[in-house]
Amino acid sequence: MSEGCVLVLNCGSSSVKLALVDPATGERRLTGLAERVGSRDAVAHVRRGDREETSTPGDTTARGALAHLMGSLTDEERDTLVGVGHRVVHGGNRFSASVVVDDATLDDLYALVDLAPLHMPANLLGIETARVALPELAQVAVFDTAFHQTMPPVAYRYAVPQEWYDEHHVRRYGFHGTSHRFVSARAAEVLGRPAAELRLVVLHLGNGCSAAAVRGGESVDTTMGLTPLEGLVMGTRSGDVDPGLLGYVAERLDLDVAGVVDALNTRSGLLGLSGLSNDMRTVCDAAVAGSAPARLAVDVFCYRAAKAVGSLAVALGGLDAVVLTGGIGEHSTEVRRGIMSHLGVLGIGEDADANADHGRHTGGRVSRPGDRVAIVVPTDEELLIARDTVQLAGEVAR
Structure with a gap:
């Protein structure tokens, strides 16, 4: 792997994240x-080691x-850069792997804006x-959807009119692919087995949540669909609902439809059910x-996640392990416990001591010894973006 660092950027509608990552370590x-980008309250935080500086951008856009x-990068830090990696939410059908961005690629990306108008x-x-x-520097786009481009048509097609698919690309794409890809590969290392022989259900549980069926290192199904609204219950998103709900409500x-969809995205999920918060820590404390x-x-939340494990085990044709990641999956x-309480039918039960310890002293395992495995594997999307970037930047340099 090339020496040097990668600047990893994650630009959202109201926040911008940046990290200078050593892809080797x-x-x-x-x-x-x-934070609070676009408002008068915008503020920027830059941390080096234990030292953090807070400032106000002159231009808050x-x-x-x-x-x-x-601009906070020093000359020395800039000199270490070998590329810039960008988290890109949607790659559509066009991108099944990370790519170096040139003018033609940028045109292709602009053509995908309608698929994710809030993010792209x-x-x-x-x-x-x-x-x-x-x-x-080489600019590399790493797509949330790319990992799921290995799904077969039986998993990604909706039962809708053919012209919706042909003319408007209405299908299931899936998201969180960078996390699912990193975690499934890391899980194989933790389990000490080749990724090629494993059937994993990965539960990425945070403010946004999705599950993926990963067989032989490839995604064969996932819970998110055309948009990140489909699937599991999330912080403010409803996950699966009856489509007829839109007209009824x-x-x-x-x-209008946009108003209902906005409510399903921003006022539902944990927030809608609890009436308190979208933060699982707050909701658990209140419970x-x-x-x-x-x-x-x-x-x-737990019941729906467990149901997804069962359905994705069907997609896999069996199950070797359930892998939990994301802020909730790693720390709650x-x-x-709630998810595993439903998984006895799959041979998974909680090891209370290991679960309370977050699997720290059991190699990540939080299920009972002798049961089918449930393990905690921390995700690191920025590291995967950095590694893809340094690899592709090196290919450009050659």
Whole structure:
């Protein structure tokens, strides 16, 4: 692997994240976060080791915030750069792997904006800004959807009119692919088995949640679909609902379809069920304290995740391990317990001590010895983006 660091950018509609990553060791030599972008309250944080500096961008737009964060790099840090890696939410049918961005690629990416209108403009702004600021470096796009391009038609096609698929690309794409790819490969290492022979269900559980069936290192099915709204219960997203709900609710609340979809994206999930918060920690605390709505929110979250494990085991034709990752999957003992309480039919039961310890002293295992394995594997999307970037940048240099 080439020496040097990668600048990893994750540009969203209201925040911009930056990290200077050593792809060989995973060390973060610098991290940056601009919050509340686009408002007068925009603020930027830059951390080196234990030292953090907070400042206010002069230009609080997304472009200005990104330029502000990139301007915090020292000359020495810039000299270490071998490429810039960008998290890009949607690659459509066009991209099944990470790519070096040139003018033609950028045109292809703009053609995909309609598939993720909330995310893609910010992603593309990040690419364009970095191309101008660091024109000598390879810019690499790493797609959330790419890992799931190995799904067969039986998994990605909806039972909708053919012209919707042919003319408007209506199909299931899946997301969180960077995390699912990293975690499934790491799980094979932890289990000491070749990835080629493993059948894994990976549960990426955070504010956004998805499950993926990974067989032989490839995604064969996942819970998210055309958009990140499909699938599991999430922080503010409903996950699966009856499509007929849109018309029913729109008529009774005098909303248009966009209004109902916005409510399903921003006022549902844990927040909608609990009436308290989209943060699982807050909801779990309230459930333990006796809140019935919070208890229901936790129970529905766990039940739906467990149902997904069962359905994806069917997609895999069997199951070797369940892998839990993401902020909730890695850190919530109660949620893991709740999920495993439904998985006895699959031969998975909780090891209470190991689960309480987050699997730290059992190689990640949180299931009982002798059961089918459930393990905790921390994700690291930035590291995977950095590794893809240094590999592709090296190919360009040759």
